[in-house]
Amino acid sequence: MFAGAPQYIVSGLTQGAAYGLIGLGFTMIFNTTGIINFAQGEFVMLGGMLSVCLSVAGLPLPLAIVAACLATAVIGGLMERLAIRPLAGAPPVNAVIITIGVSILLRGGAMLAFGKDTLALPAFSGVKPILAFGAAIQPQSLWVLAVTLALLAALKLFFTATIQGKAMLACACQKKAASLVGISVARMALLSFAISGLIGATAGAILAPITMTAYDVGMMLGLKGFAACILGGLGNPFGAAAGGLILGILESFGAGYVSSGYKDAFAFIVLLLLLFVKPSGLFGKAGVERV
Amino acid sequence: MPLQTILLALCALFVAAGPASAAEPIRLGAVLSVTGPASFLGEPEKNTILMEVDKINAAGGVLGRPVEVIILDDETDVNKAVLAVDRLIKKENVAAILGPTTSGNSLAVMGKAAAAKVPLISCSAAEKITKPVNPYIFKVAPSDRLAVARILAHAKTKGYKKLAILTVSDGFGQAGREVLKELVPAEGFELTADEVFGPKDTDMTAQLTKIQGTSPDAVICWGTNPGPAVVAKNRVQLGLTTPLYMSHGVASKKFIELAGDAADGLLLPAGKITAAAKLPGTDAQKAQLVAYATAYDERYKAPVSTFGGHGYDSLHLAVRAIADAKSDKPEAIRDALEKIKGFAGIGGIFTFTPEDHAGLGPDAFIMLGIEKGDWVIVGP
Amino acid sequence: MKRPVIGQSVVQAGLFLLLLLAVPAALPNEYYLSICILGSLNAVIAVGLNLLMGYAGQVSLGHAAFYGLGAYATAIATTRFGLPIPVGMAAGVTLAAAVAWIVAAPTLRLKGNYLAMATLGFGIIISIVFNEAVDLTGGPSGYVGIPRLALFGYTFESDRSYYTLMAVVLALVVLVALHLMKSRTGRALRALHVSEKAASSLGIDIAAHKRFVFVLSAALAGLAGVLYAHYLSFIAPASFGFSFSVQLVVMVVLGGMASVWGSVAGAFFLTALPEALREFEDIDILVYGAILVLTIMFLPDGLAGGLKRLGRKLRRVGVDHAG
Numbered sequence: 001m002f003a004g005a006p007q008y009i010v011s012g013l014t015q016g017a018a019y020g021l022i023g024l025g026f027t028m029i030f031n032t033t034g035i036i037n038f039a040q041g042e043f044v045m046l047g048g049m050l051s052v053c054l055s056v057a058g059l060p061l062p063l064a065i066v067a068a069c070l071a072t073a074v075i076g077g078l079m080e081r082l083a084i085r086p087l088a089g090a091p092p093v094n095a096v097i098i099t100i101g102v103s104i105l106l107r108g109g110a111m112l113a114f115g116k117d118t119l120a121l122p123a124f125s126g127v128k129p130i131l132a133f134g135a136a137i138q139p140q141s142l143w144v145l146a147v148t149l150a151l152l153a154a155l156k157l158f159f160t161a162t163i164q165g166k167a168m169l170a171c172a173c174q175k176k177a178a179s180l181v182g183i184s185v186a187r188m189a190l191l192s193f194a195i196s197g198l199i200g201a202t203a204g205a206i207l208a209p210i211t212m213t214a215y216d217v218g219m220m221l222g223l224k225g226f227a228a229c230i231l232g233g234l235g236n237p238f239g240a241a242a243g244g245l246i247l248g249i250l251e252s253f254g255a256g257y258v259s260s261g262y263k264d265a266f267a268f269i270v271l272l273l274l275l276f277v278k279p280s281g282l283f284g285k286a287g288v289e290r291v
Numbered sequence: 292m293p294l295q296t297i298l299l300a301l302c303a304l305f306v307a308a309g310p311a312s313a314a315e316p317i318r319l320g321a322v323l324s325v326t327g328p329a330s331f332l333g334e335p336e337k338n339t340i341l342m343e344v345d346k347i348n349a350a351g352g353v354l355g356r357p358v359e360v361i362i363l364d365d366e367t368d369v370n371k372a373v374l375a376v377d378r379l380i381k382k383e384n385v386a387a388i389l390g391p392t393t394s395g396n397s398l399a400v401m402g403k404a405a406a407a408k409v410p411l412i413s414c415s416a417a418e419k420i421t422k423p424v425n426p427y428i429f430k431v432a433p434s435d436r437l438a439v440a441r442i443l444a445h446a447k448t449k450g451y452k453k454l455a456i457l458t459v460s461d462g463f464g465q466a467g468r469e470v471l472k473e474l475v476p477a478e479g480f481e482l483t484a485d486e487v488f489g490p491k492d493t494d495m496t497a498q499l500t501k502i503q504g505t506s507p508d509a510v511i512c513w514g515t516n517p518g519p520a521v522v523a524k525n526r527v528q529l530g531l532t533t534p535l536y537m538s539h540g541v542a543s544k545k546f547i548e549l550a551g552d553a554a555d556g557l558l559l560p561a562g563k564i565t566a567a568a569k570l571p572g573t574d575a576q577k578a579q580l581v582a583y584a585t586a587y588d589e590r591y592k593a594p595v596s597t598f599g600g601h602g603y604d605s606l607h608l609a610v611r612a613i614a615d616a617k618s619d620k621p622e623a624i625r626d627a628l629e630k631i632k633g634f635a636g637i638g639g640i641f642t643f644t645p646e647d648h649a650g651l652g653p654d655a656f657i658m659l660g661i662e663k664g665d666w667v668i669v670g671p
Numbered sequence: 672m673k674r675p676v677i678g679q680s681v682v683q684a685g686l687f688l689l690l691l692l693a694v695p696a697a698l699p700n701e702y703y704l705s706i707c708i709l710g711s712l713n714a715v716i717a718v719g720l721n722l723l724m725g726y727a728g729q730v731s732l733g734h735a736a737f738y739g740l741g742a743y744a745t746a747i748a749t750t751r752f753g754l755p756i757p758v759g760m761a762a763g764v765t766l767a768a769a770v771a772w773i774v775a776a777p778t779l780r781l782k783g784n785y786l787a788m789a790t791l792g793f794g795i796i797i798s799i800v801f802n803e804a805v806d807l808t809g810g811p812s813g814y815v816g817i818p819r820l821a822l823f824g825y826t827f828e829s830d831r832s833y834y835t836l837m838a839v840v841l842a843l844v845v846l847v848a849l850h851l852m853k854s855r856t857g858r859a860l861r862a863l864h865v866s867e868k869a870a871s872s873l874g875i876d877i878a879a880h881k882r883f884v885f886v887l888s889a890a891l892a893g894l895a896g897v898l899y900a901h902y903l904s905f906i907a908p909a910s911f912g913f914s915f916s917v918q919l920v921v922m923v924v925l926g927g928m929a930s931v932w933g934s935v936a937g938a939f940f941l942t943a944l945p946e947a948l949r950e951f952e953d954i955d956i957l958v959y960g961a962i963l964v965l966t967i968m969f970l971p972d973g974l975a976g977g978l979k980r981l982g983r984k985l986r987r988v989g990v991d992h993a994g
Binding site: 030036038083086087090091093094097098100101102104105107108109111112219223226227230234259261262264265268269271272275276279280281 | 730777778780781782784785787788789791792793795796799800802803913914917920921924925928953954956957959960961963964967968971
Binding site: 116120212214263 | 334460487496504
């Protein structure tokens with residue numbers, strides 16, 4: 001009956017960790033600016049594509065990945081500065097449409113710069129699977145899980161122990177109050193886009209050896225990331241990570257036990273049912289409505 | 292006075308245009324998926340057509356006139372393909388249409404071309420395009436049935452009894468899946484599992500684990516990059532040794548690059564062009580194939596694929612028909628196309644008849660294996 | 672309060688129809704007519720979606736699903752079951768509306784981004800069904816052989832006749848939308864957009880109003896789907912996926928939220944833009960993205976708002992000159 005379950009769990013956790021990281025990127029931007037960033041998936045794509053291209057160009061793999069992540073962070077910052085900030089005062093839906101426009105630009109730019117082919121990145125430490133608990137675990141899966149945990153820990157530290165992090169939290173709680181106590185909301189927005197670019201690109205880079213990458217992978221990954229943070233409760237970074245893991249497991253079990261064709265539908269049906277029962281996600285606070 | 296001036300100017304134009312019209316180009320149109328999910332097909336098709344048009348014109352064109360191909364990108368989108376075909380027929384007044392690249396887009400635009408009585412030579416494979424025969428519609432890509440037959444013949448020689456299939460859930464995979472589900476039992480095999488994966492899926496270990504549970508003798512995976520490369524990698528990661536057949540959808544060096552070491556030992560049916568250099572010297576088509584492969588490699592610094600060959604075949608068939616018909620009238624081209632016999636293209640030898648607008652026989656495919664990152668011919 | 676409001680919408684829609692009917696005479700060839708047909712199909716959906724988004728303030732990232740339900744329902748009804756085309760069309764619109772009615776109850780309780788996610792998820796589930804229910808829908812390779820539209824013994828064979836039909840349909844849809852927004856229901860919808868609590872304390876049945884406008888906009892999408900299927904005579908799931916849902920939202924916002932005319936403008940603009948950009952060849956996608964970003968940046972209230980301001984400025988210039 002439960003044949004293959006350990007394998008499904010391993011696959012699900014790997015995919016899920018990546019979804020969680022992407023969801024984390026959404027959360028960072030949403031918390032400081034209230035915007036759902038449709039270009040989040042493109043950050044993931046850029047992380048993967050830039051890593052591949054830099055390593056092909058001769059950079060050692062670790063250096064290529066770090067450079068790719070930093071470059072994407074800069075692109076995130078530029079996006080905020082050039083496309084989002086000039087909008088100040090416009091309704092949030094306009095900002096969302098802008099992010100859609102930016103995602104088209106990034107995707108098109110990547111297509112022209114890197115070509116339309118799918119590219120592969122070598123695994124960080126070989127492809128010899130580790131056999132444990134009746135499942136074959138790829139070393140890269142461990143990398144994905146470890147990097148996700150490390151990033152979560154770093155974020156936790158950032159929010160609790162640094163002044164920038166606390167300022168960002170303040171923006172998330174109450175923008176006006178934050179600016180009254182002297183926090184530059186604009187700078188926090190810039191920072192959040194940069195960090196979110198960094199997180200997205202990291203997800204793209206660590207995932208690329210498993211899934212490969214191409215200029216058009218961003219949309220689907222972005223979608224899954226958005227689903228992850230809604231599942232966990234929008235605004236809660238750890239909810240997003242947990243949501244990602246749950247989504248990954250759902251998909252993998254859906255493919256294994258329900259039907260591989262309907263696995264995405266299965267994951268989304270569970271998500272919808274959950275929303276009907278808990279309208280603000282698993283770990284989200286029920287919103288207070290202003291009258 | 293102004294009216295007279297205009298009339299005079301118009302007359303002058305016509306006089307000037309008169310003698311020049313002898314060298315006026317013959318206009319062909321092409322609708323190709325140069326971008327979007329099917330760009331891996333459309334881009335080599337476009338490159339090949341551009342290259343071959345230059346070659347044809349350098350050799351004096353056809354009927355003493357140069358050939359001009361207006362290539363429109365449909366972005367692998369049905370609506371854009373329809374608009375592109377409309378534009379070619381109604382605005383550009385082309386004599387014939389090459390493409391579209393994908394089966395879905397071909398099925399969507401067939402009616403438009405036929406209604407306008409403009410011949411269309413599709414670069415896609417679906418049997419529905421030429422079955423039933425539409426007088427104006429032809430295709431050059433070999434039917435999936437031929438590829439499946441090659442795989443099953445190979446499986447029979449190996450003595451396999453139980454087969455599992457893993458197909459991608461897009462037009463290509465679905466067409467393959469339908470033929471596989473029909474032919475696998477019909478040829479006396481047991482179909483143990485029928486799994487699918489999404490075109491953008493990035494992990495197929497769940498499907499492979501499930502398939503392994505049914506202990507097949509071999510697995511047939513039907514898809515186009517990157518899915519099958521992921522399947523190949525996942526198979527190695529899971530430590531599976533069950534033989535794995537791929538489809539002709541990944542018959543390009545790109546697949547070996549993507550799958551890396553995981554590609555070793557895989558088998559697939561492919562057009563002869565894929566391993567042109569490895570063909571025995573006795574093969575009648577070898578010289579032509581090698582010449583095309585070398586020219587393509589020189590101009591685009593990229594390895595050839597069967598897909599570019601579809602562009603080659605559709606263009607050269609149209610040009611040959613124009614030469615045979617001694618006319619660039621769409622209807623004359625159609626009539627001439629239907630009479631073409633024994634035309635040596637990249638995809639095989641084409642012979643069209645009023646009942647057969649696909650034109651290829653089963654010898655369009657050979658069986659290839661992958662060893663140390665290169666092709667080896669393992670059977671006809 | 673002006674009294675003859677309804678008369679005013681009729682006049683506006685009538686003038687619009689005359690304008691639409693005059694368009695073919697100005698076109699150099701029939702290729703542009705195909706763009707206009709696709710543009711009016713998109714406009715029908717966009718106007719409906721704007722009723723939901725712009726007026727009632729409810730997001731939907733799944734409207735392509737209703738478009739697809741309409742298209743597949745009439746395709747299957749007319750070919751597989753051999754039903755007459757009008758019956759197939761009615762089935763398409765009804766199915767889209769019925770599914771919307773069922774989905775509305777649990778979904779519209781959600782707010783903001785959660786609502787966006789729920790509608791998005793719904794859209795994806797439906798598009799997966801289009802892909803996977805191969806026996807019914809023909810699967811990813813599409814559904815072939817849908818008959819061209821024929822009503823009362825007349826077949827809309829030429830693109831010219833199909834365009835005339837689309838012009839009439841679009842003008843009617845615009846009329847309904849204009850009329851609705853000036854009615855009591857329209858005012859209630861706008862009230863609940865501003866504040867659901869305030870609206871409900873005024874005695875407006877929030878849930879019923881939201882459900883009504885959701886079903887109406889889904890029915891319009893279904894109508895467009897039906898007309899699309901009988902126009903193209905071929906449909907494939909790729910046309911009804913997430914990216915089309917997003918494109919519809921972009922049409923509404925780019926055109927101008929809460930503006931019927933804006934949605935029409937947005938739909939035609941975004942349908943024609945990629946065709947116009949063909950001259951740019953490879954970089955067309957970059958130009959497309961840039962135009963999208965710049966339009967929103969410089970016209971925060973969309974094409975409709977931009978045109979309105981332009982009109983006001985021209986009028987002022989005229990007054991200055993006169994004075």
